[in-house]
Amino acid sequence: MLPVPIHIPTDSTYADPGSNCTTPKTASTVLDKEETEGSVLDYTERSQDTHRNDTRLPKRQSFPNDKLTKAEMRVEQFIRDNEFPTAHKELIRCVALCRIIHGDFHWRLAEAFANLAYGYLTYKGLPAQAKQHAESAKSILLRGVDMTKSSKEKRGILGTLVTIYYTLGMAHLMENNGREAHISLQKVEKIVEELEELQEKESVTGKISEKDIALALGRACLIQNKSSSAMNYFERAAELVVSSEGDSSPELVSIYRDMAKAEQKRKRHDQAIQHLLQAHSICQSVYKPLSVDAAQTGLLLAKAYAAPGSSDYSEMAEKYFTESLGVYRTVLGPDDPQTLTACVEFSKWLIQNGNTQEAYKMLHQAVGLGVEYNETVSEMLSIMGSICLADGKISKGYRLLKKCLEIQVAVDGSQHSKSRATQNLLSTLQKSGAVGD
Template identity: 75%
Template structure:
């Protein structure tokens, strides 16, 4: 039997093998067919041609550096095609393969962690996991990495730092940690300012735009009750979008809504209404009047007109409440949670202006004979029961509140403050004999 010598590849051999890996389907590869079972050790039948001979190695013997390159390319491909969950899986592969290829202390491993962290933030919306991976990336860079004289490598490290601190800032923001969020986002802002002086800003920021940074900083200021600073950041975000995309960009919708929230917190209702009218106008133009987006801004407008308690605004508030509820019901159906929530908000305002019968009728039609076991249904039953009690219809109010308690107990538990409050009211009514039970 012939013996086959064992060959230990050198660094140059790895490079040669990586550069010569080919696939019979390279030009028209289907990412779905290549994905396999999602594990790092699942491969297709693609092969690599070895230098100097015609032999072909199966994919199962290809090198980690090749697998890493493919995972990175596939992640970018899926992002371009908006297949974000599949891109997320490739980001996980990239971390494992980067550790194998580059080692624990290399900046490219930090980059892989940073990109995975950002994916957990934006794709999976899991702030805790996003923060943990961003911290891992930061710790690798803080321990010190060997820097080459390559300008491109320095850009990649700066881009990684932007991703790390933005992700940390946003993860804290999603967890309502205003101070920690602001500190991380400030570091992003400082990096961008330094890059602007070096005329490197555009080449480094990447997927995280200046608008994203300004908007996040504004929200972090909100959490700290720094309203003036928050409004300045929102105006900055607004100006960035208008200068690059025009004054009808859909990206302005969320910015105008944040600005309106800031004005309402300052009790500057007219300014809040002005911003919401701009947002609503864009929604109706881009998404059409009977869309979820238009329903959302319409409901905010209705509440903004209702907020001052000025009877002169009642007609306009009623108009936007009605339009919003109709849009939700048309776009999502009358039983959707957002449509039911709009019904609740509308009914609260009707009670506020004294139209309790109209509010009761609306809620009765919305809740139906068999109430769903959710928070909105519990609130609807609570409001209906309270209306009956206020009008002296005690037995009917008691029955509605009893049903409300049943839903609250299922949703919150018997020890929740809302459940206990309803139980105490029912106990009082029963002891007084007014319940009719």
């Protein structure tokens, strides 16, 4: 029989209308979220009909096998060379070849779709496509895969399940859906427990580590405002990094930042500052003081010192605001969006502390550089306009706010809440007679 047409499915339907075989129910209990108790791999219900998936291909069809092997090797090489778009094309090729070789219901096809989904997530940053192909992989396993009880097969299916659920979890995180992300990532945890029973934890997947899983779970908890649980996962992730790479690993920077967020949500500002100091120290050591990474952690430190609102921290807040803005200007230039964002944050803190004229001067200098208009620039103009209005400079404030509105409408549209708020303020000023038409 000729193979069915090759395509990359856009839904989770894989029925072969020309096949009368019965599909086994090997992995369906794992994938059903209502049946989370018991073994991740329940192989007790198997079909005796194995003619489709376990039938060995005749020698005349060995060519697709060779092409698949070479495609998989190219994927690994392109990833090592950071040639991600080319690697992604090879992942698509692997799906097509797996379908020719193994058919519609084999776990190897599910594995290929899972890898493609992970590629969409990691190399392209497209969560919707990542979820689509991860669901396709899951659908194949839900329909039942015909396997033996060998450890090699079990490791393969475990690796596929890890990739599927981790990809789904991270895709939901990218879409800020903490609850769905948590559900998928908890399944990954359960699969890892099953793997520990096989004593094969480290060999499941080279793409996803225990640290990745702990960090993702922490972020899922953080989105759901479960700060204590998030801290537990972040601490676990930090322990894993320190044990394998030392306490100066660059990977700790993002973890310490996340730990600071969790502590800030719990109103534990001193602890948040300590985590950010650790992150900043690593950045200055690894990336050097004049680096974007050091500027970013410096800005976070400044905001952390400013958060408590205590005068005891004012000196440190100003120190890190000044240092961070200076590094941004030096490394990226004065008109870079990140530099302008740091300028806005610094100005807000200055206004909070009563230094409105210093804030206005800083913003005026930044806007006067001929920067490209964007959302950050509109915010700068809004702040400047508000300062002018507060000082009684109504006409000047009106002109600044009018320019701010033009940018807001161009960027967000006239019906956006920010645009409407600015328009209402301008209308009020016009009706008051303080400015001309």
